[in-house]
Amino acid sequence: MKIVFVYWGYDDAGSMLDLQGYQRAALDIGHEVIVYGPPNPRHELLYSKVLDDADAVVFVFEWTTCLKHGDLLDWVRLVASIPRRRRVVIDCDGAYNAPIEVDGDYNHTSTAGRMSWVGSKWADERFGRTTEYVDAEASSRAWIEFCDSLSDKILQPTPRPRRANVGTFFFHIYDPTWETPLDFTHKELDMVYVGHTKFRWHGMSRVLRAVEPVRDRLGRIALVGEGWAKPSPKHTMAAFEDNFYCDRSYLAKLGVEALPPVPFSQVIGTMSRAVFNPVIYRPLFAHLEMVTCRTFETAAAGTIPLFLLGEDYIREIYGERATALCLGDQRAPEKVLDVLARPGDYAQIVHEVRRSFARLHSPRARLRELLDIIEG
Secondary structure, three states, rough: EEEEOOOOOOOOOOOOOHHHHHHHHHHHHEEEEEEEOOOOHHHHOOOOOOOOOOOOOEEOOOOOOOOOOOOOOOOHHHHHHHHHHHEEEOOOOOOOOOOOOOEEEEEEOOOOOOOOOOOOOHHHEEEEEOOOOOOOHHHHHHHHHHHHHHHEEEEEOOOOOOOEEEEEOOOOOHHHHOOOOOOOOOOOOEEEEEOOOOOOOHHHHHHHHHHHHHHOOOOOEEEEOOOOOOOOOOHHHHOHHHHOOHHHHHHHOOOOOEEOOOOOOHHHHOOOEEEEEEEOOOOOHHHOOOOOHHHHHHHHOEEEEEEEEOOHHHHHHOOOOHHHHHHOOOOOHHHHHHHHHHHHHHHHHHHHHHHHHHOOOOOHHHHHHEEEHOOO
């Protein structure tokens, strides 16, 4: 089977490693996976706009409904080339729901002149903008109608979707080839976080509050990604700067290094530079109990993941022993120090998680799930 993924790829964010895993797994078991669009050597993915021999199309909505490449007829070509029963929508942002707002994060919001899931100056220039006020309910309805127009197979990466017609498909993978040795003898950093600032300050501030009382007992701490050092001009241009808020004066007070983003191919290597990595979800994703690419990538890095998520979620996704990796609200500074003092002991839990993930969430296992969905 030839499967076409429709996905807006970035050099330094998103699920690009997942797509690479799907492509390798497809070749291994006699299928083919391509990403829709012209060749892009930076992404090390097979791109094509040839749809004549495609058997299925998978729309992975993680950023926007806009297509990164091509003209305004691409949607028509994609829908016309593949029958409805072989089209799949994977809603990775939880937008296929009624409006939800959690700790300042949201899946839809009220805006002037555009749907909140389009919102950018680029979209204004390409599709136009009106002065009509668009509320969150209208944005949600439009998104749901759009997805329904593409497929009857709507999936979300959560064990408990909110809507009755939505199925569970985790989409993201754990690739054993990512695994980095859990060696803590020569770490450059005590803590690193790799990711941009979008709706992350709620979780990051919790981590830093745990660090602050014991800061003098920690070495280097670094945050790697867009927005930590200074606001991004593109966020200001799109009027999204509040979504990327962080308290840079507090970072400076704690001696936290703000470093630029790294390409997706270097994410796991960068996480492996530190003894521990906090695993921080957007509040919306935590509320919806979603998995993300970082759910699996962190377990493969040569580091100890420190979870801010609820113990029930950690138990379900990572296993019972992994609850010992939760930061918790009580005695959080002591937990940080214990991880730094005994990383080898905590690494035994990570090894156990890796074995489980390699069995349940490998590229081959996930691709076979997707094939069953397409055929179903």
